[in-house]
Amino acid sequence: MDNPMNNKGKLPIRAACLLTACAFIIYGFARGEAGVVLNKAVNICLECIGLG
Amino acid sequence: MIAKIRYAVKRKLLQIIAFGCSNAHVLNFKGGKLYTGKWKQFCNPGLNCYSCPAAGFACPIGALQAVNGSMQFTFSFYVTGLLLAFGVLLGRAVCGWLCPFGLLQELIHKIPSPKLHLKKGFLYLKYIILVVFVLILPVAVTDYMGMGKPAFCQYLCPAGTLEGGLFLLAAHESLRKAVGALFNLKMAILLLTVVGCVFCYRFFCRTLCPLGAIYGLFNKISLYHLEVDSHKCIGCGKCKEACQMEVDPVKTPGSPECIRCGACADICPTGAVCLGFSTKCGKTLP
Numbered sequence: 001m002d003n004p005m006n007n008k009g010k011l012p013i014r015a016a017c018l019l020t021a022c023a024f025i026i027y028g029f030a031r032g033e034a035g036v037v038l039n040k041a042v043n044i045c046l047e048c049i050g051l052g
Numbered sequence: 053m054i055a056k057i058r059y060a061v062k063r064k065l066l067q068i069i070a071f072g073c074s075n076a077h078v079l080n081f082k083g084g085k086l087y088t089g090k091w092k093q094f095c096n097p098g099l100n101c102y103s104c105p106a107a108g109f110a111c112p113i114g115a116l117q118a119v120n121g122s123m124q125f126t127f128s129f130y131v132t133g134l135l136l137a138f139g140v141l142l143g144r145a146v147c148g149w150l151c152p153f154g155l156l157q158e159l160i161h162k163i164p165s166p167k168l169h170l171k172k173g174f175l176y177l178k179y180i181i182l183v184v185f186v187l188i189l190p191v192a193v194t195d196y197m198g199m200g201k202p203a204f205c206q207y208l209c210p211a212g213t214l215e216g217g218l219f220l221l222a223a224h225e226s227l228r229k230a231v232g233a234l235f236n237l238k239m240a241i242l243l244l245t246v247v248g249c250v251f252c253y254r255f256f257c258r259t260l261c262p263l264g265a266i267y268g269l270f271n272k273i274s275l276y277h278l279e280v281d282s283h284k285c286i287g288c289g290k291c292k293e294a295c296q297m298e299v300d301p302v303k304t305p306g307s308p309e310c311i312r313c314g315a316c317a318d319i320c321p322t323g324a325v326c327l328g329f330s331t332k333c334g335k336t337l338p
């Protein structure tokens with residue numbers, strides 16, 4: 001049975017990924033990426049609907 | 053004693069709730085408007101087109117391409133961070149439990165027809181789509197202002213055509229007049245997806261979805277995971293038979309194709325298959 005790593009062994013990887021995720025989200029938010037997402041999402045995206 | 057609620061029931065309930073939360077603005081269908089509130093700066097965990105009138109959040113794949121292809125940025129820390137967080141916490145449980153387009157595909161698969169197996173080679177297509185259409189093209193092919201287009205949305209995404217395109221075109225004559233070859237291509241892909249899903253369980257998820265490809269990469273380390281207790285497993289193979297994603301949970305509990313649906317756990321006669329954030333199947337683990 002394929003259990004290459006036990007749950008404890010995965011903890012540091014999970015923690016590192018979660019910390020990186022938090023840092024990325026905060027940094028991206030701070031430099032205004034969420035505004036770009038919002039701007040794209042509140043207007044009809046012509047590419048999404050097959051016209052762009 | 054209250055009988056244990058089956059994963060099939062719990063999952064269907066959560067899928068319906070997630071579908072409703074992702075698409076709460078149903079009144080927007082009348083008049084073909086979009087929701088324009090602040091919540092749309094946040095991404096839905098599953099695939100759900102932000103040009104759907106009812107959508108309350110941004111689509112993560114659309115958002116990733118939009119930021120990567122924008123004039124200001126070439127890499128989105130924000131969306132990558134969100135995908136990393138969803139991936140580490142849930143892996144492809146997002147697909148099995150939260151994705152609106154996943155639920156739609158399961159409903160389509162209920163249409164009576166012969167059900168077919170998928171050749172293994174098709175499973176790799178979604179990784180090529182992720183790299184070429186989502187990561188490379190929006191950054192590499194830009195206009196004179198340095199802006200790239202969301203190539204996956206533009207050429208492939210059937211969720212956009214179904215949830216956004218058809219409803220918005222029905223509501224706006226001006227949009228209908230702009231229909232051309234690109235729309236016909238996307239309609240053909242939507243049709244292929246629907247027919248594929250009738251015959252093959254979650255055809256789009258398994259062959260084309262770049263978001264499923266991303267979350268699948270986390271299945272080996274995600275907090276929500278699947279374990280098989282080797283002391284309880286009698287090797288009957290019922291779990292493998294029950295898996296519609298064609299995974300053998302005994303051999304590959306961390307398979308990138310497993311959407312953590314729990315069908316294997318429901319059918320296991322000895323209760324050897326466990327799913328959860330922390331499971332009681334620790335004995336299999338060395």
Ligand code: SF4
Nearest residue numbers: 147151154257261264
């Ligand atoms: S593979 Fe894609 S469409 Fe399928 S459930 Fe996952 S995110 Fe949704």
Ligand code: SF4
Nearest residue numbers: 295310311313314316
């Ligand atoms: S291995 Fe089990 S949980 Fe995973 S997709 Fe198959 S039946 Fe669902």
